[in-house]
Amino acid sequence: MADTSQKAPWREMGLKDSEYELIKERLGREPNYTELGMFAVLWSEHCAYKHSKPLLKTLPTEGPRVLVGPGENAGVVDIGDNLACAFKIESHNHPSAVEPYQGAATGIGGIVRDILAMGARPVILLDSLRFGPPDDPRTRFLFGGVVSGIAGYGNCLGIPTVGGEVFFARPYAGNPLVNVLCAGLMKHEDLHRGGAYGVGNVVMVVGHSTGRDGIHGCTFASDVLGEDSESKRVNVQVGDPFMEKLLIEACLEMMASGAVVGIQDMGAAGLTSSCAETAARAGTGLAIDVGKVPQREGGMNAYEVMLSESQERMLLIVSADKVEEVKRIGAKWGLHAAEIGRVTDSGNLEVFHNGKLEASIPVSLLAMGAPEYTPEAREPEYLKKTRNLRDEDIRAPEFGELKDILLRLLASPNIASKEPVYRQYDYMVRTDTVEGPGKGAAVMRVKGTKKGLVFTTDCNGRLVYLNPAAGAAWAVTEAALNVAVTGARPLAITNCLNFGSPENPEIYWQLKEAVRGMGEACRVLETPVTGGNVSLYNETDDQAIYPTPIVGMLGVLDDIEKRIDPGFKRPGDIIAVLGKVWGDARSLAGSEYLEIAHGMVAGDPREPDLDLARGIIDVLTEGAGEGVFSSAQDISEGGLLVALAECCVHGAEGARGCAVSPKALGCGEREDIRVDGMLFGECNTAAVVSFPADLEEKVSEICKRHNVPLSVIGSVQGSSLAVETCGGLRILEVSVEEILSAYKTGLEKSLKG
């Protein structure tokens, strides 16, 4: 072992001097090199949440439906009928920036194993992606690689990728975001936990062999490993989806056999984190021998085996008398299932290499002893400028320009159809996809029940950038409305907090504010946070990304036959807005319109009216249950006009046009209203619905009951989208063909440049 007192190897490993001192003090001695490596990975921001834990504690995590909250591998929610849904979102940003295909592919692999670790069968994937400007060649390379990586891995697993997001903006150019959500289904009694329970139980590694991949380069010290390890060092892992598919089937079979006491995926920090976390959860210790871990290449030392991030492996804690059964199932699926140690009562993680003790650390210190930081928070300078957007700063467009603006918005890669992405994903495998990607939230049936599960991911980073608390609340609200416009009730969320460096006070302020806004929205909408992931240090050359707290939401439809979708259904149906459309300059803050038509990212987004959002959700779910609505769509990117255009795009044959007048929304009554604000404003707590004329009274009665304003703005008719002002002047008419063409070809065109 190298003498660690000579130099400061912990610094190369990413530990601060103060953290090293803390380790020494708590351990009562100097850690050896292997131990130091184990601390370095487990005390990294990624594993220890050093900068975010104090904030995360403020999020609401409880609710009558929450079976398992944050702390386990994934949250679990009761969906009735003795069924439960495990779901979680996770980032793979940095690996994807280096090698987009493998980075995205192994991102899928990782989140799928998290869901598997809860005892659930992984059945649904969503991908939430952020890239730089589409005309940048680097973006095209990253975009192409990420999408085919998700397709390559997810399709092979046979888990449908049923939804997601793609958003392009300059701040993501050097640092794309790749967040993936996985959900799984199980019966209540199948729930498993990641705990190393039962002294004497056997520790097993199942799945792939362990190689040198993923051991972070900077943690190597050449004097320890020798010259030739230099060439062997690879920081990108290559995914093997075939192996993962076998791993899923094998682990589900092992769990069903009753052999598995505890189970944990091996993700970041591989064996070190899975051993430390399982033992810490159970309050036990583990003694393992790395010589017994199946290895891909010979001659790996304890340090390498403990830190390897080889993919497609799970750690199992198995009843001593069931080891043979686990081995038999492993062999059936052609997988390693190796006994590597035992659960002990020592409270320590003891690592042997062919019998020789290489490391011994208290698991509580390793898994829970990392310091927590509450850095300085300072309101960012840029807000002074961006907040200061006045009415007169936005040139009001001529009526004659509106059509062109609408078509440009529809063709904007942030709004245009994402079909070029999702047609590469097998979104139908498993035969449960009732509403796949393309229209809004995904609607999945649950075989054997009448139920539907509804999933969406949402976050508009531009809004969060301009007002972190409001933007994060909007992410929750938009997700909830996306779910509700299918007729489903939002149940719970998972989130992935993508931010820059928390050591920058302005970024920490963004993080703090965003968490506050998210927590507040979740409390009012009664959608607790069941888990998630934090990804910090997303920046290149001091250019931080837009703060992007992505919300993944789960909703439930009691009767899937009663679902609704955004497409207009019948000519003659009444079109109305539920909620409030502000229509003023402020509602244009951070809008796609402001960026596309005026080249501005500015304004101070209002906070969503959460009580109103709650009311709208009640109206939508109740109305859908009673079958009153023909269609429903929330208002988000692109505002009211784009929402209407989307209702046309998804409309039934013969019901693709509409004529509306926003008069009923207060146009002409309020001084501050402007046409572009009315048509393109995004920060509105509102949804567009259509319903047969004879149901108006009923709809209005439901709205009254929930205190939700209902404004009739027009009807389904013709084959174009037509808008009139209060004066009756037709200010815009666009044929549905033009709408379709802009919307369908926008993404491909912008990527081709």
Add this chain to the structure above:
Amino acid sequence: MKFKGTVTVWLKESIFDPQGAAVKGSLAAMGFKEVENVRIGKNIVITLEAESPEAAKDLLDSMARKLLANPVTESYRVYVEEEKAGAQR
């Protein structure tokens, strides 16, 4: 002059090659017990115009670096030969 360049692209040695492993397994199941290891790479054959073998090699090298191989996970090699009319591959 016309050249036939071949760029062979491989996953770096330390990276596990799932394809190779699966093929090895099948070969073993088919009775080819003699097989110790299998790795699968790409072979990209490019016919091109260049002034000299060295120029051709430089061009191919640059194509490999920029497009044909991903330096993070792959390594490559470039071979050049003069293309004879009607030559057999």
Add this chain to the structure above:
Amino acid sequence: MKFKGTVTVWLKESIFDPQGAAVKGSLAAMGFKEVENVRIGKNIVITLEAESPEAAKDLLDSMARKLLANPVTESYRVYVEEEKAGAQR
């Protein structure tokens, strides 16, 4: 004796190779105007035990025929060299 066998697998000449065409297109877009044709094949490297180079070649040929190449669309070639300990690829 230990051998390193290489089986190269190609789409038959008569079959259009869309991948090769796409790579050619990308290369042209990147400014490599000198490129006339691109074809992409597989390179399968197999280390194996055999009594002699001929025996190794026969084994590899049989693997290629049965598994490594699809005779409907692909042709293959087999190369054998003795594996020297520590040899570089």
Add this chain to the structure above:
Amino acid sequence: MKFGVVVFPGSNCDSDAYHVLRDVIGADCEYVWHESRDLSGFDALVLPGGFSYGDYLRCGALARFSPVMDSVYKFVDEGKLVIGICNGFQILLEAGLLPGAMLPNDVLEFRCQWVNLKVENTSTPFTNLYKPGEVIRVPIAHGEGNYYAEPEVLDELERAGRIVFRYVDAYGNPTREANPNGAARNIAGIINEKGNVLGLMPHPERCSESLLGGEDGRRVFLSMIKSLETGAFLSK
């Protein structure tokens, strides 16, 4: 009468086929592990979609050497019914039970979408419940469905009515635009000479319930049952 759904390592539409056969249609159905060699209890087999052996090397190439395949040859010889869907079709090609081979989609991307298919031959055990020339809507999901065979083989398939499904537009024309992957002559599915082995890239099991957006695929399975019950279109 009993269906078997073969499970290869990496199959992932096995449970979909099983679900349709057992829960939607109510047929007797069982999974068959790829190492099993006894197919004596079965009248019809489904080789399901997915990524058998990761589709490494070539789609279907490694699965073709699974132990169960020896018995599948015998099963076919006995005149029993085998349907290969997507990856199952690729396995049948690799196994030589159907002629030709698959190339990567000409768009060089995986494609998941609904397509229109024309049922070209309704005198088969798999299509006898369709109307001749009927256009149906069925999903595809594959990266390598670009069917290839030598021109003589294609001519022979045409002549013998062995092209069972073709990609067509809404009006039944086999246009270039209607062809999602570049398959020769818009071929989506073919049958063997004897008429008891069908391979097709589209997924009938994904459109056998109205909740999933269409039911056009169900009659493939119902046709098989009818044939088995009545002996119609079965060779001996």
